Amino acid sequence: MIFGEGGPADKASISLATSKNRPIPNTRLPERPSQALFAAKRLHAKGSRQLRSLRATYNCVGMVFANRRTFIEPEEIPAILQDDEYVEIIQAADVMPGDVVVYQNRATGAIVHVGIVLAAEGVFETRRIRVLSQFGRDGEYIHDLHDIPEFYGQPVFRFYSERRTSS
Amino acid sequence: MTLPEVMDAVEQDDFSAEMNLAAGTAAFRQALATHPLFRRLVELTKENPGEIVARIENISHRGIDIRYENPFDVALSAYLMALSESASPEAVSTAANAVLGTPQCWWASGIAHELALQPVGHRNSR
Numbered sequence: 001m002i003f004g005e006g007g008p009a010d011k012a013s014i015s016l017a018t019s020k021n022r023p024i025p026n027t028r029l030p031e032r033p034s035q036a037l038f039a040a041k042r043l044h045a046k047g048s049r050q051l052r053s054l055r056a057t058y059n060c061v062g063m064v065f066a067n068r069r070t071f072i073e074p075e076e077i078p079a080i081l082q083d084d085e086y087v088e089i090i091q092a093a094d095v096m097p098g099d100v101v102v103y104q105n106r107a108t109g110a111i112v113h114v115g116i117v118l119a120a121e122g123v124f125e126t127r128r129i130r131v132l133s134q135f136g137r138d139g140e141y142i143h144d145l146h147d148i149p150e151f152y153g154q155p156v157f158r159f160y161s162e163r164r165t166s167s
Numbered sequence: 168m169t170l171p172e173v174m175d176a177v178e179q180d181d182f183s184a185e186m187n188l189a190a191g192t193a194a195f196r197q198a199l200a201t202h203p204l205f206r207r208l209v210e211l212t213k214e215n216p217g218e219i220v221a222r223i224e225n226i227s228h229r230g231i232d233i234r235y236e237n238p239f240d241v242a243l244s245a246y247l248m249a250l251s252e253s254a255s256p257e258a259v260s261t262a263a264n265a266v267l268g269t270p271q272c273w274w275a276s277g278i279a280h281e282l283a284l285q286p287v288g289h290r291n292s293r
Contacts, residue, residue, distance in 0.1 A: 030273065031234070032238075036184065036187075038180075043184050044184075044188075056236065057216070073192060074194070110194075114190070137185045151188040
């Protein structure tokens, strides 16, 4: 039995905290066999999706908030956004590369996925947002905002930014 | 689908890849619990839980490359969850302990920990 799994006493986790020093529980996961990752690539590399990396030691939250070092449960995201003083971007036109996009279940509000905006170009109907995200533990993809696996359902998405344009 | 066919399907890399899209533990378990293959597995497990326990024990004794996650991690998770819905507490306990002794499991070991800790009267109540 592992007491304090994901916490500071767990050797499988790394020391990680928000800007307000709130510990972020996490777990470093084993890599998956290459044939499993190639199966994932075969399933997911389609449409607008461009494979960037095939690793399974972190998830989407770990990619965005822990530099790909570990797995973090999505339930930790609200505390991270709050402590790190992210601000929600209400107007899609204001989204910029580097901002964070959070995908949420339409009915429950549960966070199902998170990524980083790589490009936001065009206006109105021609607006195209490209996102970099790790699909679960199935690899990192660059993809259109809406082009995520059916597994995630048809989520709503919210944008957040830590940008400051004045002191 | 017959039990051997369902077991073969849940042990495939494609099924593992689909379930590993989950961003976290809750999403993984929800996706597994609602997947048609898993619902069929639950039906078949009710008829023959011993075969599922035997399969778990067989997998738990297999040698794996310990540099990597156990390739049966998702399948073991499915077997454990199916047993927890329909099998006797003794069968669930045997299966959970076998998974706890299986190297390099992630999703399955989390489920096994919870099942091993759960009071017997609380099982089969989901």
